[in-house]
Amino acid sequence: xxxxxxxxxxxxxxxxxxxxxxxxxxxxxxxxxxxxxxxxxxxxxxxxxxxxxxxxxxxxxxxxxxxxxxxxxxxxxxxxxxxxxxxxxxxxxxxxxxxxxxxxxxxxxxxxxxxxxxxxxxxxxxxxxxxxxxxxxxxxxxxxxxxxxxxxxxxxxxxxxxxxxxxxxxxxxxxxxxxxxxxxxxxxxxxxxxxxxx
Numbered sequence: 626x627x628x629x630x631x632x633x634x635x636x637x638x639x640x641x642x643x644x645x646x647x648x649x650x651x652x653x654x655x656x657x658x659x660x661x662x663x664x665x666x667x668x669x670x671x672x673x674x675x676x677x678x679x680x681x682x683x684x685x686x687x688x689x690x691x692x693x694x695x696x697x698x699x700x701x702x703x704x705x706x707x708x709x710x711x712x713x714x715x716x717x718x719x720x721x722x723x724x725x726x727x728x729x730x731x732x733x734x735x736x737x738x739x740x741x742x743x744x745x746x747x748x749x750x751x752x753x754x755x756x757x758x759x760x761x762x763x764x765x766x767x768x769x770x771x772x773x774x775x776x777x778x779x780x781x782x783x784x785x786x787x788x789x790x791x792x793x794x795x796x797x798x799x800x801x802x803x804x805x806x807x808x809x810x811x812x813x814x815x816x817x818x819x820x821x822x823x
Contacts, residue, residue, distance in 0.1 A: 626690075626738045627765040628782060629678040631789030634797055635730035636677020640670045641800040643723040645807055649716045654808045664805070669720070673727035676702065680731040684770070694732055695751035702728040738765035765789060 644653050644666065655663040662671075683693040692698060703725030710720035735747050737760050746759030766785035769778045 626740055626768060627734045627789055628768045628786050629681065630786050631765065631793060632678040632681070632731050632734060633674040634677070634789065634793040635734055636727040637670065637674040638793065638797045638800050639677070639727045639730050640666060640673035640723055641797070641804045643719065643726060644804050645800075646719075648719060650719070650808070652715065657809070665801075669723065673723060676724055676727040677730050679728065680735075690735065690747040690757075692748070692751055694735060694747040695749055696732075697752045699725050699729045699732070734765060736760050737762055739763040739767040741767050765792075 644650055653666055653669075657664075680693040680698065681689075683689055683691065687693070703721045706724035707717050707721035710717045732747065732749055736749065736758065740746060740759055744757045746757040748755055749758050750756065766781075766788055768782050768785045772778050773782070
């Protein structure tokens with residue numbers, strides 16, 4: 626299964642991809658003079674990166690790759706995000722979809738990843754099914770979370786992270802560049818509208 630770095634990159638990519646969907650997104654724009662954090666989408670983008678890795682918190686509470694690695698968890702995240710967005714007077718559907726999609730990238734990467742630990746895969750259809758699913762493609766390398774500071778595990782995790790950066794890094798960079806261009810045009814359009822003679 627991929628590392629938290631790979632999962633966070635996928636969550637980040639999903640947030641920036643969602644910014645490209647037409648609709649109410651002017652609140653996601655920032656002028657060129659704003660900080661990099663603000664231009665990157667503020668806390669919501671950071672939250673999506675965190676949601677991309679959050680499913681692995683199940684190591685602390687329940688059996689790994691079960692409830693938190695499921696469509697049930699994705700639905701919960703979407704509904705919870707919708708409630709928070711409504712409370713903050715933000716676009717409910719956009720934020721709910723952004724957060725649910727960011728979380729679901731974790732499931733996708735794990736499904737595409739190598740898994741040597743039985744049972745292989747994840748219970749992606751929980752609570753509707755308790756079956757385990759995995760693609761068998763092994764697109765992402767297996768990482769290890771035990772004996773982290775031993776040379777073989779350090780090497781194994783390092784190679785997995787390098788592969789994740791090679792695969793996901795260009796996707797994230799491309800989305801950033803397209804997003805910056807798209808939202809810069811939107812920001813100038815909003816500014817022209819705000820300063821139009823009445």
